Each structure stands twice: as C-alpha cells, then as structure tokens.
Amino acid sequence: MNIGEAARRSGVSAKTIRYYEGIGLIPAAGRTASGYRAYSANEVETLRFIQRARSLGFSVDEVGTLLELWRDRSRASADVKAVALKHVTAIETKIAELESIRRTLLDLTNRCCGDDHPDCPILDGLAAK
Amino acid sequence: MNIGEAARRSGVSAKTIRYYEGIGLIPAAGRTASGYRAYSANEVETLRFIQRARSLGFSVDEVGTLLELWRDRSRASADVKAVALKHVTAIETKIAELESIRRTLLDLTNRCCGDDHPDCPILDGLAAK
DNA sequence: CCTTGACCTTCCAGTCACGGGAAGGTGAAT
DNA sequence: ATTCACCTTCCCGTGACTGGAAGGTCAAGG
Known part of the structure; x- marks a missing residue:
C-alpha cells in the first residue's frame, strides 16, 4: 500500500506520516523497488492509534510513550x-x-x-x- | 528608561519588546547616543496594554487591531x-x-x-x- | 510509443510567539 | 583599571506540522 492509501485509511496525512518517520515516532517504512514507501495493515493500525491519541491532545512525545506501552505486552x-x-x-x-x-x-x-x-x-x- | 526597566514595569520581557518592535507591533523606540533603546512612561503603558491583551489570549495580530482602536479616538x-x-x-x-x-x-x-x-x-x- | 495526470520522492522554508545564547559594546561604581 | 550589570545584533531552536519546488514513477488512453 502506498503512502497516500495509508494516509486515507489512517486519517494521518502523507506529509505527517513522513514527518513521524523522520522524527522516529514510527520506524522507517519498507520501500518498493522504485523507492515508494510501502505500508501494511499493521502499520496503518499504528497510524490510526497515533491519530486517535493526537486527537485526544497527547503530545507526539506522549504518543511515543503510549506506543511503547501498547507494544509492550508486559506493561x-x-x-x-x-x-x-x-x-x-x-x-x-x-x-x-x-x-x-x-x-x-x-x-x-x-x-x-x-x-x-x-x-x-x-x-x-x-x-x- | 532602558529596555530592562521598561520590561520590569510592563511585564513584557526585553527580548519580547525587541521582538514586537521587529514585527512592527510597536514603533521603533528612540535611542540614546550609545544606541540603547529609550522608553517613556507612555510607551510602557502601551506595553502593559499589550501584556494584558496577550494574557487574555488575543493573538499578536488581534493585539495590533486593538492597539489601533485604542489609539483611534474616533473608533x-x-x-x-x-x-x-x-x-x-x-x-x-x-x-x-x-x-x-x-x-x-x-x-x-x-x-x-x-x-x-x-x-x-x-x-x-x-x-x- | 507518447503523453497525461495522479501519484511518489527529497529538501527547504514558513508558521506562532517567542527564548537561549554567542559575541561584543556601554555605564556606573569601586 | 576593573568589575559587573546592562545593552546591542545575530542566528538557532521550539512543536507539529503545512506548503511548495523540482524531479522521478506508474497506469491508462490515444
């Protein structure tokens, strides 16, 4: 899935997805042979999580913490x-x-x-x- | 009166006063022979006006509008x-x-x-x- | 095969309202 | 003469993006 489709499905703009990747909030996406970012349903789910947390006013830093906790099954x-x-x-x-x-x-x-x-x-x- | 004293009396930091001058919210202050900005009680009053308006959450742009209205006796x-x-x-x-x-x-x-x-x-x- | 148009890429700049800090000049008191 | 607090300009960083330029890619239609 291209970044545009991931953006549509997650509610996070393509620009913002790239920004999140740049600041390390999300890991760098895989790439197609031609250099396009490729997203899985899982990564879209992460983006939706981020979108909801941001819409509740959590800072990007706090979202990072929440993401870590989300991924940590022993939290x-x-x-x-x-x-x-x-x-x-x-x-x-x-x-x-x-x-x-x-x-x-x-x-x-x-x-x-x-x-x-x-x-x-x-x-x-x-x-x- | 130097900028530090004007800052203390108005509640607007010296840094911010210079910033306001830079963006044109307030006219450029007069200068002493050695280049220090000099402020009158009147200018401090303007800064206090700005400080109160900002503390009520008006944007700098809105403060500009309010300042114009304040100075305009035919408003x-x-x-x-x-x-x-x-x-x-x-x-x-x-x-x-x-x-x-x-x-x-x-x-x-x-x-x-x-x-x-x-x-x-x-x-x-x-x-x- | 070529073009069109919608995608995608990176990079740079701007937003808002300042604050930090560097490098250097000035004023007054000791 | 020195100290020290003050002042000057300058540029950079903040948060969380958004806009736009310049250029590459992909699929469909003529």
Whole structure:
C-alpha cells in the first residue's frame, strides 16, 4: 500500500506520516523497488492509534510513550493510566485558564454598549487596572 | 528608561519588546547616543496594554487591531466589542473541545483499573473504535 | 510509443510567539 | 583599571506540522 492509501485509511496525512518517520515516532517504512514507501495493515493500525491519541491532545512525545506501552505486552496498566491522568490534569488546568479568561472577557464585553461612540470599557480594562 | 526597566514595569520581557518592535507591533523606540533603546512612561503603558491583551489570549495580530482602536479616538466601541466577542467564541469552542477530550479520557481511565496487569481499556480505546 | 495526470520522492522554508545564547559594546561604581 | 550589570545584533531552536519546488514513477488512453 502506498503512502497516500495509508494516509486515507489512517486519517494521518502523507506529509505527517513522513514527518513521524523522520522524527522516529514510527520506524522507517519498507520501500518498493522504485523507492515508494510501502505500508501494511499493521502499520496503518499504528497510524490510526497515533491519530486517535493526537486527537485526544497527547503530545507526539506522549504518543511515543503510549506506543511503547501498547507494544509492550508486559506493561502495567498503571503506567498507561498515569500518562492519561497526567494529561487529564493538564487539560483541566487549561480549561480553568480559558474559563477565567472567558469570564473576564464577558465581564468587559457586557459593560461595553458596542455602538458608534468611542467610549469602551474593554479598551479601558486593557489599558489600566 | 532602558529596555530592562521598561520590561520590569510592563511585564513584557526585553527580548519580547525587541521582538514586537521587529514585527512592527510597536514603533521603533528612540535611542540614546550609545544606541540603547529609550522608553517613556507612555510607551510602557502601551506595553502593559499589550501584556494584558496577550494574557487574555488575543493573538499578536488581534493585539495590533486593538492597539489601533485604542489609539483611534474616533473608533466605534462596536468594533472593539466585535473583536472581543469573536475571541470569546474562539475560547468557548476551545473549551468545548477540551471538555469533550476530558470526558473521553475520564471514561477510559475510569475503566482502567491501573494495576500491574497489562490489560488496559485506555490502550484498547486508542487502538480501535 | 507518447503523453497525461495522479501519484511518489527529497529538501527547504514558513508558521506562532517567542527564548537561549554567542559575541561584543556601554555605564556606573569601586 | 576593573568589575559587573546592562545593552546591542545575530542566528538557532521550539512543536507539529503545512506548503511548495523540482524531479522521478506508474497506469491508462490515444
């Protein structure tokens, strides 16, 4: 299977597959006689794993760790859970930051009448505190 | 006032001030005879404005727009409000994404007992759907 | 047999918003 | 005269890609 087909089946773009190979996240794919990369169903499965992990916000580094655990049959599920829970904490921190920002912005925008006049509590709020 | 002092008073690092000057977000600062950048209280105020806007998650580009509006005495507050509300929408989208991810991850981690055994619903969830 | 078009290859550059660090000049105090 | 903190410009690296150039390959149609 060529890289384009692997990309279609995995949801990871050809460009990104090559990138993952370049940084060592996945081993270098086999090649046809003419130099085209060739992928097996197994490798596509790995790419799908990576795609799902990335879509859950894991960094490429964390995905590397998850891949290792995935391939390691003697892993402890506690190790996987630790990675996932650490990520959950990071996400919750980020959500809290965004909600704080959201509250501040809504407070400012609610106080701004938003008409033709120049007076603007939003700019005032940014200018001084 | 030297750049270091301006940095301390504005909360924007000296490195970042030079960067902002380089990309044209702020006009080039005046210079002393020996080539040091010199800042007035006014310029520090601008930097503080930028710092607050950035800390609310506005992109540097959006900050540029806000700065223009700030300096434009004939602005309509509606224009400012539009920028702010667009940003609020973007933030709310981001929050929704993160909460969706959080729910998925918590669902997976709750089903993973996290002990010495290799069986792991988290990896299974990433591997297939 | 030739061409067309859709593939594939490598490599370089750009994104965003900076931070690190090198190499060298300046200012003020000791 | 020296020390030391400050300043200058310059280029490189970050994360996770995406875009694009220049060129090779493959299968089908004329």
